[in-house]
Amino acid sequence: MTTPAQARYSTIAILLHWTLAVLITINLLIGFFHENMADETRAFLMGQHFAIGLTVLFLTLVRIVWRLIHPVPPANPAHPGWERALAKAVHFLFYALLLAMPILGWLIVSTGRGNPISIFGLFEVSALPVARDEATHDLYEELHELGGWAFVGLIALHVVGALKHHVVDKDSTLGRMIPIRNWRER
Template identity: 45%
Template sequence: MDRYTTFARALHWIMAVLIIANLALGIGHDALPRDWAVMPMHKSIGLTVLVLTLVRIGWRIGHPAPRLPAAMPAWEKGAAHATHALFYAFMILVPLSGWIMTSAGTRPLNWFFLFDVPKFAVTKGDAIVDLSGEGHEIMGFAWAALILVHIGAALRHHLVLKDNVLRRML
């Protein structure tokens, strides 16, 4: 059975946990206690996801993904490739839009309270800031929906089709 490399699998699961946790923090931050420092953690996790995505892209260039099963219909292969392309787009655009949005604020941007992260030279009212704010929220909800589709497809392959698609990542 073709499998992803150990490093690719570890990176996938680490990022999956970070992304799902961060989407939950971002979507549910208003319901959480203010003294939990939810938004600083959300921003730090987002920056971490952005950096790990660059690592992941670099790794993927040198280590292509295993082939999908030959018996898989062409439409399903196309859907899998499109889903993964959207994941990579979201892994870059969602944290980047958050960084742009945060850069227009007055509070410092730091990584887990360990060091400051430079801000972009933008201010509130700039078109890019407004676009980033709207895009960040819309993409966050779209990403959450896509994750549910991804999990559903993986479980379908494992439990219904009983093929090796999910096992490649375990």
């Protein structure tokens, strides 16, 4: 019988987790460094930033629906209460940012030039039906930047937590989210 410590995330949840991790890392890097790029490179990479961001929004909605249908494995009862509460809070804040960051980005574009957004040249997504307004545009930019830093902080906390379980506690926490069965089951 599988104990709570050995329970794993479903394959789809694992796939979505690592895909989102890669896409968010790329978007944070483009976002934070776009101001120091040559015009053409910036225009190209920011186009990818928009498309990746809206893909993140779509995959997050898929992830939430999947999570409702396939509940996550139970917490490891060996972990102290504060660790479980902290992990829960970090995961909740991740979902909040995963939804807020793409929507804020979409609002920046919509209150700015208001052009449709090309999704990797495959199709276009319209701007949101909001008024073009410099003050709200600037506010969304500020919030988007703040969200970017919050993402960096949360990712740092999340990675430190995962590595602490793997290296110090030597338990199965990281193994539950790795696509290899029996990788570590303690």
